[in-house]
Amino acid sequence: MSATDTASASAPVDNQLGAVRAGLKRRHAQERRFQMIGLAAVFAALAMVAVLFGSVLFKGMPAFWQSTLHLQISLNADVIDVGPPPVQKAGQNPAEFEAELTDWRRALARVSWNKILEKAVRGVLPADLADAKTRDIVGIVASGERYALRDMVLEDPSLIGQTIDVDLLADANVDNWLKGNIDRSLGQSRQQLSPGEQEIADALAEKGVITQSFNTGIFFNVDSRSSPASAGLAGAFMGSLYMMLVVIMLAVPIGVASAIYLEEFAPTNRFTDFIEVNINNLAAVPSIVFGLLGASIFINWMHLPLSAPLVGGLVLTLMTLPTIIIATRGTLRAIPPSIREAALGLGASRTQMVFHHVLPLAIPGILTATIIGVAQALGETAPLLLIGMNAFVASVPSSPMDQATALPVQIYLWQGNENFNFFEARTNAAIIVLLGLMISLNAIAILLRQRIERRW
Amino acid sequence: MSDLIIVGILLALMALGYQVALGRYRKVTGRSEVRPHSRPAYHGLLVAIWCAIPALAVIIVFGLFEPVITRYVILSALPPEVRDLPTHELRGVMQRIHQIATGFGIVGEARPYENVAATRLGTYHAIWNFALVALVASSAVAGLVYTLRRITPRLRARNEVERVIRVLLLLCSAVAIMTTVGIVASLLGEAVRFFGFVNPLDFFFGTVWNPRFSSVGAGQGDFGLLPLLVGTLMISAIAILVALPIGLMTAIYMAEYASSHLRNIAKPIIEILAGIPTIVYGVFALTVAGPFFADLGAAVGLDISATSAFTAGAVMGVMIIPFISSLSDDIITQVPASMRDGSLGLGATRSETIKRVILPAALPGIVGAFLLAVSRAIGETMIVVLAAGNSPVLRFNPFEPSTSVTVSIVNQLTGDTDFASPQSLVAFALGLTLFIMTLGLNVVALYIVRKYREQYE
Amino acid sequence: MNDISHSPSAAKATATKAPPEVPQESAAVPKMRAEKVSVHYADKQALFDVDLDVPENQVISLIGPSGCGKSTFLRCLNRMNDTIDIARVSGHITLDGENIYDKALDVVELRARVGMVFQKPNPFPKSIFENVAYGPRIHGLASAKRDLEEIVATSLQRAGLFNEVKDRLDEPGTGLSGGQQQRLCIARAIAVNPEVILMDEPCSALDPIATAKVEELIDELRENYTIVIVTHSMQQAARVSQRTAMFHLGYLVEEGPTDMMFTNPTDKRTQDYITGRFG
Incomplete structure (x- = not known):
């Protein structure tokens, strides 16, 4: 049985087969080329990560x-x-x-x-x-x-x-x-x-x-201009810590509450549709706009103090709120309706269903959402510049109302130091600390997700 | 101090109300034949809630009227010639009086009339605080007693409590709306004040940006938006030119070719890029990428400035890669497998399938991702602040220093901020421009992506 | 396993008793032949040593309860299983005597010769014209625009769709009704002029009227093409096919002329299935 046996089929088939075969080499070459470009793109992206981390580590480690x-x-x-x-x-x-x-x-x-x-x-x-x-x-x-x-x-x-x-x-x-x-x-x-x-x-x-x-001074000292060698991150770290506390105490409850309302209670009508569109848009508003909001409302109108972690925390709260809402809603949506129906079927009210059954199941997801939001807030710089958190502060803030700066802002300040020869390493060391914090946060999020994730 | 007392009293009354309600519930249901509608805890909660609501209302009303009344009290204590001072001087006087009254201390000697007013203010504050505490406590007690009397077996306490919870949840989702309203109001309000100084036409179509310092005096600067806008668009375009090909090809490779092994390793690593704070990219652009590009330019005979639109754009592109790749990846994997099978079943190669079937099918989603990325690039601040060279001159060469709208916002609003000068207020006009541009992009992009998702659901 | 008539000789023996409209000589030279074909999905075996001949210019239907491996087998015939990472195929399948799993054979060429129509109509999100022109374009079958237009027109005509869509060739293919979409997919498949067309439950997503049209079409196409159709409807198998193969739990249970299978099955499982005991 050879190919010639098929001659009984119409002649065009052979012609066409010839045409198909003629193009094969070119098409396979094209295929390989395309695949190589794709692989090159992946490796380019991976290389960027390597270069970025490599340069930060290479420049920053000596400062320790x-x-x-x-x-x-x-x-x-x-x-x-x-x-x-x-x-x-x-x-x-x-x-x-x-x-x-x-x-x-x-x-x-x-x-x-x-x-x-x-x-x-x-x-x-x-x-x-x-x-x-x-x-x-x-x-x-x-x-x-x-x-x-x-x-x-x-x-x-x-x-x-x-x-x-x-x-x-x-x-x-x-x-x-x-x-x-x-x-x-x-x-x-x-x-x-x-x-x-x-x-x-x-x-x-x-x-x-x-x-x-x-x-150890880089961790435990405060920033210093007169004695650059002993400049440290303690003040910035505390400032960031206070802001993160404000974010956790405000953004998480409000975000989770609005996610619950939108996902579990809200009727589908124009108003909730509007809230939904509004939240999605808010998530994509540039961070600096939140800084302007903070400067205008919190500083100029409400006369809250400049450079205070409290104000920074409020601005970051508003900024991370959409992120937390969207992530929490995703978690709630992933909980199968059968659980809700089971609770309602037993005579639970809607509120009881949400607080007794849905919410406990959503806790791992809410924790992840919280960490994503906090990590985003922790790395944010631009809005803080507009509410005066780039002031030079040579003391550890003892309350959220004291003057303070934040880790990313400290990086900004150090890279602008006139003795850049010395501060380049310190800037990168601060970056290592910041990235280390963010990576630990994300690792915790991943771990939590794997540990308590439920499968239905 | 009085705040703490109020909070303490309120919490104590709420706890008391809860307990008393439980007792009353037992008594009422004990002698009744009717099966009670709600569990006892709901009756307790209802009483506690109605204890708090009137008290909070009182606090809010007092809070609203406080500044008005304080002002009236001080003014009435001031001699007429002081009262007729121009507004900003009067404001200074009132601030001094406040500081004397609170024992904060002031600069210089206190004038006699200031002392008089401060004493008056002190007395008034004492009365005010006492009245507040008394009113809060009595309204809480009133609410408590009234609700307590309503407790019967038939009382639908659970439904009422749940209604309150629902209202609270609704208020929380309103925060997002309030934020938007706040953004629009503050940007618009301050921008309108800015346009009181500068003609909007001069702002939107001006080609010179030279705001000068507010301390220099009345000498008006030039507030032309165009140099900033051109810089922003140029930097964003470069960023997209870097990010779109790499991001899209990465997404395609990950979705269509990569083994699950490679995907599991490479995807999280690339997504790290999205989590790195922008300040880190900024420092990287300034200290590593910029000098590298300058050397590279010198090697090939191109004059590339270390801080330039190109440096900022290229590094920003790296930041946006994971943004585009993960969005596109999602969108590509949403294209139904039957499309892929249909094309492969006809004898198309994988790349032909991707180029001719999958990408066209995914195009709307990818356009949405692209628009979101553009909006991201336009609003990016720190990379541009550090790496673009901060040179607000209208030019189109990407290898020369440049600037952006966001950089100018930072420049105009850091340091000593005085909200009365056009030099500061212009930041809000710039912010408004930025907000409108990104909002437009976002609305269109989100609409496209939403429609795209619905298509394949 | 004794009762499974899986040897090619047995298939040939039964083929001689095929209904008169079947060209006798072509049955003797199978267009495609499968020998000892097994498929594993990861650790799970889905197909066990299937031997089957596909006679030229006939319609053969593969029937059996769901999950019996009939679609898996169909996808082996143009190596669509290659697209599933975890699938592993062993055994021999030949097309005109050539081993299609041979390294030297190009899968692109194979699929040009063995086309496929899927369960759910899957027109590309392109115009009707572009849908049909897709195959000829990628394979470079038409050099001039006129040639392409002709191929599209003939394919649509053969698929019995031309008259319905000739005025709106540039409208999206996804805008057609379900039955029209499936006929569009058939037109798309025959535009490449394949030798064999594989159809995976082509009517399962269609209403009865659309199904009747597609079945009519399949009968017409038999003149020029060899067709393998997977169906779970025995009536459909009886209506469109000359030969039928019965699959059960990954095994080929029985194969023979369609009317024989339905009137006088040799295997108890076939009997149970066609009488509706399971399935």
Whole structure:
């Protein structure tokens, strides 16, 4: 049985078969080409992810290890000439005691901590640098560290008179110099570090006095302009935390409630249709418009304070509300009607059906929706700029009404710092922290979904 | 302080009402033959609710009238020559009086009339707070007693409670509408004030953007929208040119070719791109992509500025890839399998099937996704703030620094904001323009996508 | 398994007793032949060692209760099962003596020769003209626009649809009624001029009148094409086909001339099925 046996069929069939066969090679080549383009697109997208994360990690990781001086500092009582801290005597007026304590603190602040630092550094300098200038020696240590030293004594006055081992951050430019972020071949007039400081830094690094140690300050310190080396994320983190609390406390209940209303109670009419269209559109409104809303309504009209996490949280609440509503409605819709019918069939009222049967089943989905919303709010920057959250705040906010900034805004502020040579790594380190938080949030969401997801 | 007292009193009364209602319910149903309509807890809840509702009404009414009455009280205590001061000076005086009264302290010495008014205000505040607490408590008690007397076995307490719950849920869904109303009202209100300073024609058709600083004085700047609009459109176009081919081809490959293994790994990874905060893209564009493009340009003899419309657009395109790919993926997989089979059964190759049958069938949905992506690109802020170079000059070369509507909003409204100058108010006119553009795109896109879904349902 | 008449010789033996309108000589040379065809979906076997001949220029219907593997078998004949990732086909199927599962054979060419019509009418969301022109276009069968128009017109005529749609060829194919849509799909299939047409329950989504038209059409098409039709309606099998094959639980139970199958089945299961005990 060969192909010629089919000659009994009409002649055009053979002609057509010929035409089909003639085109096959070209068509298969086309097919392969198309498939390659598709694969290339997928790999391009994957490559973007790799490049983005790669560059952030590559640039940011060094910031977690920072040049640190390991010094033995003798807190001589003759330099720290403040005497023991006052103790409240029996029958002493509290106000008087308070005044004494303040005096003691002031005295401690007046102590020349620089001198103590200088002495400690000189102690470890090699002999050929014995004539190093005081200014250069003090410049090696980050300027914020003398306050850290003072606070240490303030906490524990018994340290006076002892010699203690401490780790102090080196100055930002020393860190740059030792990490090789500064082009050493540039002329001295263009160097940020004076020649004396350069020599001292190199000598101390060689002696092992300055090493690259893990930098906890980036997590626990607040932002600082005067002492870039000790700038940290604590304030921004708290600001973000307060805002997320506001979002969770407002957006989640309101969002879930409106999703329940729209999905379970609302009659299908023009009004609910309008709400639906409205929510979908609101989800696609640019975030900066919510910032304008916040500036106009919360700041200008209601006179709420600028830069407050409360206001930021309100703006982000309005922004994430549609996301949470849409995600929750999806969850509710996925619950089979049979469960509702079963409850109604037993004589439950609609409200009882929703709160006793539907809602418990929807909880995993609602949690996921919450996390999606919070993650979106956590990464948002633009609207916060419009309500003053880009102010420089050098303290940890103690309430949602205090001035504060947020993690993404801190990234924005650091990338704009004039000492970008030093802050580039810190900016990327902050990005690592932010991305780490967001990835953990999403991982929790995925985990929750897998753990408590029900199958019908 | 008085707020806490009120909340405490109210909560206590509600708890009390709940308990008393339970007791009354037992007593009433115990001696009755009728089978009670609702469970006892609903009677308790009903009483607690009716305890709270009148009290909340009182608080709201008081809250509405407070500023009016405060103002009247202060004014009546001020000497006439102060009362006749121009509005903004008067506002300053009143603020000082408030600060004295609350013990906040003020700058400089307090004038005698200020002290008088502050004392008066203090007394009035004490009376006011006392009255508020008393009224809240008595209205709550009144509500409690009235509802308590209504308790009979026949009372449809559950239905009433459920009605209240339903109203609460409805109020929550109204928040979304209120947000829209708030957006429109605030943008429109402030924009109208801006158009009081600047002719709308000069704004919408002006070709020069140079708002100057408000502190410089009355010297009017130029508020021409066109340079910003051209920048926005150019950057968005570049972003779409990057994102559409990659996103669409990714979606096609994922939906039609990829093994489930590759799909399970690659899809979540690509979707990570959508979850990365835009500030991260901004920093990436500024510190990595921009310099790279500039070097690349230098290598091939093109003059590409590190911060340019191209840099911002390209990086924004990367951000939009997952947006387009996941929307298109959904839409492509919604095309019925019978279409695919029909074409393959005729001897079409997969790519022919995709190009000639699936894509045409999915076209409306993909157009919807595309429009949503455009709206996303137009409204994007941080990438453009950092990477476009902030140069509000009307030009059409994508390799030169540019700017956008969103960038100007940020520039005009950060720092010291004074809501009376055109320099600040212009941000709202820009926001209104942005809102209208994105709203139009969204409405059309969502309509198309909705119709498309219905077609295959 | 003794009672399953699955050997090709048995099929041939019964074929000689076919009704007189069947061309005798073509029955001797089967257009397609399946030998020991098994199909697995992942770990589940859906088809067990099916042997079946498809005689040329005849209509053969595959009947059996749902889930019996008749559609699965049909999809093996033009390798549509390739599109399902988890499906695995073993055994031999030949078309004019060529193994269609041979590596050297191009599946695109195979499907051009073995066309398919599906259960649910699935016109593309294009105009009527473009629907029919789709096959010729992708296969490059018409070089000039006139040729294409002619192919479309003849195909529609053969599918008995031309007179109904000739004035609205540029309207969407999805706008037609269900029966018209299915005839459009048949026109689309014959526009490529295939040698074999596979039909997977082509009338299950149609009303009785539309069904009658499609059945009439199938009878006419027999002159030029070899047709394999899957149906769950025994009446339909009796009306349109010369031969019938009965499937049950993945096995080919019995195969023979249609009138024989309905009047004198050899297998008890066929008997039960056609008398309506199960199915």
